[in-house]
Amino acid sequence: xxxxxxxxxxxxxxxxxxxxxxxxxxxxxxxxxxxxxxxxxxxxxxxxxxxxxxxxxxxxxxxxxxxxxxxxxxxxxxxxxxxxxxxxxxxxxxxxxxxxxxxxxxxxxxxxxxxxxxxxxxxxxxxxxxxxxxxxxxxxxxxxxxxxxxxxxxxxxxxxxxxxxxxxxxxxxxxxxxxxxxxxxxxxxxxxxxxxxxxxxxxxxxxxxxxxxxxxxxxxxxxxxxxxxxxxxxxxxxxxxxxxxxxxxxxxxxxxxxxxxxxxxxxxxxxxxxxxxxxxxxxxxxxxxxxxxxxxxxxxxxxxxxxxxxxxxxxxxxxxxxxxxxxxxxxxxxxxxxxxxxxxxxxxxxxxxxxxxxxxxxxxxxxxxxxxxxxxxxxxxxxxxxxxxxxxxxxxxxxxxxxxxxxxxxxxxxxxxxxxxxxxxxxxxxxxxxxxxxxxxxxxxxxxxxxxxxxxxxxxxxxxxxxx
Amino acid sequence: xxxxxxxxxxxxxxxxxxxxxxxxxxxxxxxxxxxxxxxxxxxxxxxxxxxxxxxxxxxxxxx
Numbered sequence: 001x002x003x004x005x006x007x008x009x010x011x012x013x014x015x016x017x018x019x020x021x022x023x024x025x026x027x028x029x030x031x032x033x034x035x036x037x038x039x040x041x042x043x044x045x046x047x048x049x050x051x052x053x054x055x056x057x058x059x060x061x062x063x064x065x066x067x068x069x070x071x072x073x074x075x076x077x078x079x080x081x082x083x084x085x086x087x088x089x090x091x092x093x094x095x096x097x098x099x100x101x102x103x104x105x106x107x108x109x110x111x112x113x114x115x116x117x118x119x120x121x122x123x124x125x126x127x128x129x130x131x132x133x134x135x136x137x138x139x140x141x142x143x144x145x146x147x148x149x150x151x152x153x154x155x156x157x158x159x160x161x162x163x164x165x166x167x168x169x170x171x172x173x174x175x176x177x178x179x180x181x182x183x184x185x186x187x188x189x190x191x192x193x194x195x196x197x198x199x200x201x202x203x204x205x206x207x208x209x210x211x212x213x214x215x216x217x218x219x220x221x222x223x224x225x226x227x228x229x230x231x232x233x234x235x236x237x238x239x240x241x242x243x244x245x246x247x248x249x250x251x252x253x254x255x256x257x258x259x260x261x262x263x264x265x266x267x268x269x270x271x272x273x274x275x276x277x278x279x280x281x282x283x284x285x286x287x288x289x290x291x292x293x294x295x296x297x298x299x300x301x302x303x304x305x306x307x308x309x310x311x312x313x314x315x316x317x318x319x320x321x322x323x324x325x326x327x328x329x330x331x332x333x334x335x336x337x338x339x340x341x342x343x344x345x346x347x348x349x350x351x352x353x354x355x356x357x358x359x360x361x362x363x364x365x366x367x368x369x370x371x372x373x374x375x376x377x378x379x380x381x382x383x384x385x386x387x388x389x390x391x392x393x394x395x396x397x398x399x400x401x402x403x404x405x406x407x408x409x410x411x412x413x414x415x416x417x418x419x420x421x422x423x424x425x426x427x428x429x430x431x432x433x434x435x436x437x438x439x440x441x442x443x444x445x446x447x448x449x450x451x452x453x454x455x456x457x458x459x460x461x462x463x464x465x466x467x468x
Numbered sequence: 469x470x471x472x473x474x475x476x477x478x479x480x481x482x483x484x485x486x487x488x489x490x491x492x493x494x495x496x497x498x499x500x501x502x503x504x505x506x507x508x509x510x511x512x513x514x515x516x517x518x519x520x521x522x523x524x525x526x527x528x529x530x531x
Contacts, residue, residue: 006510014509020496058519060506063499083523090526111502124527164529255527 024062024075028099036099040195041174042238044080044095047130051093051242052084061112068140074100077109078137081116086128086246089254092120094183095130098174103133105179106140111150118152121159124255126167128245129187134202135178157186165256165356169248171241172231175216177202184230188252188353189305191244192231197221199230226308229346233304247303251317251324252357260358265322266298279366279404286336289314289329292364292404296320297327305350310343312336315350317359326354329364329404340371341379348388355395366404 006014027033027043036043042050048057059082066074080095094113096103120127136142141149154160170187172180176198184190184198192198199220207213218224225231235241253260272295278287293302297318305315312334316327328347330337339347354361370381392399470478491497495507508516 010510017507017509020507058523061499061502063496063504063507064502065500067501090523108500108502115502119523122528122530123524124529159529164527255529257527257529 020063023073026073026075027097029073032099039174041098041132043099044097044130044132047171047173047238047242048080048082048084048093048095050239051128051130051245052086052091053088056085058083060116064108064112066109066137066140067107072101077106077112078103078133079105079109079112081112083119086126086249089249090125091128091249092116092125093128093130096133096180098132098134101137103174103180104135104137104140105133106137107145107148107150110179114150114152114156118155121155121163121166124164124166124257126169126249126252126254129168129170129183131170131172131176131180131184131198132174132196133176133178133180135180135205157182166254167249167252167357169245171238171245172196172198172225173238173241175202176220177205181220181230189233189245189248190231191233191235191241191248192222192225193238193241194222194234194236198225223308226306227342229306229309229342229349232306232309234308244303248317251303251319251359256356256358258358260324262322262324263298263301263319266301266319268295268297269299270294272296281405283405286333288333289331289364289366289404292329293318293327296362297325298322302327305353306346310340310346312338312340313343313347315347320362324359326350326359326361327364328361330367332366332405335371337367338369338371339367339385340376341381341384344370344381344384344388348384348391351388351391351395355391355397358397360398360400361392361395363399363401364404365401 025045027045028036033043059080061079061081062076064077066077076097078097078100080097081093083090083092085091094116117127136146139145159165167189168187170184170190172184172190172192174193174196176184176196178201181198181200190198197216197220201209203214203216203219206219215221220230222231222234226234233244235244250263251260270291275292275295278291278295280287290302290304293314293316297316297320301319303317305317307314312331314327314329314331318325318327328350330339351361353359370376370385372381470481495504498504499507506516
């Protein structure tokens, strides 16, 4: 077959299209990209290349331009949206382009993001949000323009009631304020770079508005963001952030109507028999509940979730004999494991995550009780406790309670959803060590090795999943 | 009014409006405002259609 020779007019049109496509990939141009790189950040298109499987990227809205145009070229209206495969599974991606106009949001970029979100939700696959932007663009969204913004809150933040939920993951890769921060706050998992920050409004707005002089790091850096529960994991490099995104999604189904993907069953990184020594008999001795997790979960399958938020309870995604589960454990070495308002809020969010996506909950009890007194009451311990207990009670996934040492009435019967809902064991029966081969004594003491769930490994771990 | 200015003025106005409307009708404008997800080369059509179906065929949870 010979290709038809296009007419001169068509040749000219195709040349125009190619020129425009080329310009649409420029991001902030040489000057904008240089400045962006000098601040230690990667251009948004390199981030996407690092995230999705090679050759799988399918972009929409690349030719978008600002509604309010100036001489400045703003490719795609400062955001890149599209679809790709992540370890062979479909995802939708929103990447803010902070190399041009600081990645600020304007009407077209907002509509572009909303369209991508709706598409992913309508067809039931996860969203990955690459956050790095400085709020709304002025004057594009000022005055009357603000009320006319094409933002549909019935779909933008989550699917409408009754519609399946899709996993949302955010990577905070630079100063993320305004819309970028709001994106992250909708996510089930937020990983942030050590040098990034996240807050409702940045220091440049905070100081003139309320007179508080504060740095990006003080306001929303990793310490502040994890303590507030705004970020769940902190990493050093953008590559680590993309690995964490892939690792998180590897535990979850594409949406809340599907089953989570299994991995091959693996032995735990610590011999379950070690539990005899890890958990002391004395009520006053401390131990690290992560050592318990390591005896229970498949090796290299533990992804900590928000250890920096309400640290007296620890939550982690993991696999047990290949099946994705949520682990929840009181942490005796943090305030003896007593639950404060932050710990309750964290556990509630984690239980909601697991129940939404069908991950069984395994709850390890060793709790002296709830924090009481003025500080706890002012922090909302009362309604925080009620909210957690209600959410656990509502959860329909399998709930397995293991009493490690000292449960209280609040700790067992209510904390795990009533005495007959979970299968409570005290202390947990040991798995048959014959089927759980012993590991060498030099094995790592904790199983917190999420990096080993990186895309290449995760790909081999999901034999049951086939992309549509 | 226009008739009083003669046929040249009429022709000039027609030319101006035609150019303006043609520019508005360009696919670039539709794509710039997101009336189109993309503008593609004819030869890409089959591949793009197949990919778009693959993405949308993942699940059906709304119109």
